[in-house]
Amino acid sequence: MSDETTMTIRQMCDTYDVTPRTLRFYEAKELLFPIRQGTKRLFTRRDRARLKLILRGKRFGFSLEEIRQLLDLYNVGDQQATQLARTYELATQRLADMVHQREELDEAIDDLKRQLDWGAQRLEELHAKAAAE
Numbered sequence: 001m002s003d004e005t006t007m008t009i010r011q012m013c014d015t016y017d018v019t020p021r022t023l024r025f026y027e028a029k030e031l032l033f034p035i036r037q038g039t040k041r042l043f044t045r046r047d048r049a050r051l052k053l054i055l056r057g058k059r060f061g062f063s064l065e066e067i068r069q070l071l072d073l074y075n076v077g078d079q080q081a082t083q084l085a086r087t088y089e090l091a092t093q094r095l096a097d098m099v100h101q102r103e104e105l106d107e108a109i110d111d112l113k114r115q116l117d118w119g120a121q122r123l124e125e126l127h128a129k130a131a132a133e
Helices: 009-016 020-028 045-059 064-076 081-132
Strands: 035-037 040-043
Touching: 009 020, 009 040, 009 045, 020 040, 020 045, 040 045, 045 064, 064 081
Parallel strands: none
Antiparallel strands: 035 040
C-alpha cells in the first residue's frame, strides 16, 4: 500500500482534529482497523471514512455501540440498504430527542430570564428603599 493511500496517526490527528488517544481508543473498540507495522499505525481510506462517520455520529449524539452497529451493516451485501434504513431510523429518533431537548432548554432559558428580571427588579426596589431611608 503506498503512502498516498495511508496516513500516520499524526496525520490523522492533524486532519481530523483528534488525539492519538482517541484513535487508539477507537481501534481498541474495533471501530478502526489500521495496518500495524511494529508500533506504527497506518490508516487506510476505509479507516478515514469510518472515522468521519464516527465523529459525525458522536456529534449527533449516537453511542459508540450504535455507531459500531451501523458501521458493521456496511458489509451486509445489499448495497448498504440495511445500513441506510437503520441509520435513517436511528437518526429520526435522535432528531426527535434533540428537538425535545431544545424545547426543554428553551423553557429553562425563559424561566431563568424571568427569574433574573424579577431579581433585578427586587434589587432596584431594595436599593431605592435603602436610599430613601
